[in-house]
Amino acid sequence: MSDAATVNRLPASETSTGIPSAKLGMWVFLASEVMFFAGLIGAYLVLRMGATEWPAPGALLNVPLTALNTFFLICSSVTMVLAYAAIHHRNDQRGLRNYLAATTAIGALFLGIQVFEYSKLIHHGLTISSSLFGNCFFTLTGFHGAHVFGGVVTMLIITLQAFRGRFSSDRHLAVEAAGLYWHFVDLVWIILFTIVYLL
Amino acid sequence: MTETAHRQPNYLTIFWALLLLTLIEVAIAYLPWPRSVKMTSLISLAIVKALLVALFFMHLKFDRRLLAIIALIPLALTGLVTVFLLVGTSLAAH
Numbered sequence: 633m634s635d636a637a638t639v640n641r642l643p644a645s646e647t648s649t650g651i652p653s654a655k656l657g658m659w660v661f662l663a664s665e666v667m668f669f670a671g672l673i674g675a676y677l678v679l680r681m682g683a684t685e686w687p688a689p690g691a692l693l694n695v696p697l698t699a700l701n702t703f704f705l706i707c708s709s710v711t712m713v714l715a716y717a718a719i720h721h722r723n724d725q726r727g728l729r730n731y732l733a734a735t736t737a738i739g740a741l742f743l744g745i746q747v748f749e750y751s752k753l754i755h756h757g758l759t760i761s762s763s764l765f766g767n768c769f770f771t772l773t774g775f776h777g778a779h780v781f782g783g784v785v786t787m788l789i790i791t792l793q794a795f796r797g798r799f800s801s802d803r804h805l806a807v808e809a810a811g812l813y814w815h816f817v818d819l820v821w822i823i824l825f826t827i828v829y830l831l
Numbered sequence: 832m833t834e835t836a837h838r839q840p841n842y843l844t845i846f847w848a849l850l851l852l853t854l855i856e857v858a859i860a861y862l863p864w865p866r867s868v869k870m871t872s873l874i875s876l877a878i879v880k881a882l883l884v885a886l887f888f889m890h891l892k893f894d895r896r897l898l899a900i901i902a903l904i905p906l907a908l909t910g911l912v913t914v915f916l917l918v919g920t921s922l923a924a925h
Contacts, residue, residue, distance in 0.1 A: 678920050706850065
């Protein structure tokens, strides 16, 4: 095993911060993601405040459907944290597998509903180039959707590993790091749902 | 205590709180309130929901303080950027 690989597998008690390197790395990555979405939301606010006309909430967008989708994403965050609790606190392999599979499925459902919403909007003439609102809407929700897609792929890999028995109460850093990313994606959607759909 | 040896929060309570806050948000969006009141209420509710996710689902409340600092630095910068953008846009409009 190389020196770099050895360092990455050091237990938390042997790192200078007391935090496993992979977990610390995920948090630093998420910090950079905060700035990424801050840039997008900042641009949205400036463009919206400078716009002469902007559609009222619910005029073009299906708020009830997206509220339901928000509910699904919150559900997936709960199943994710329950998957982590199952392996971390109880070494519950079956619980881990079931909750991870549920998280993956609900994440895919969120994406499916978003694709359905996009197809309806495009059918009604709202595209990324049709108006300033369309440009802002598809850019913000599209980048978030791409993050959800990345999360679903990651969840799928982690779930397959869980079915192969790769995790235990002592060895579950990948589940924790993937969970952090998934909760972050949920957190960003909570903000975007308010800013784009409700305000 | 290690960074993960903390008591387990009641995740389902957090879930019901998030669901309730989401329902209140959607209801507010349809209420005939003044725009400024709506904006303040909806943004406040979104911040509370985001905090619940970060503190309990991401375990920031129970984890090492260093992780909270890592999370707070970009949030502080985001706040600054937002204030500058809003002030700049208002000045440009006048």
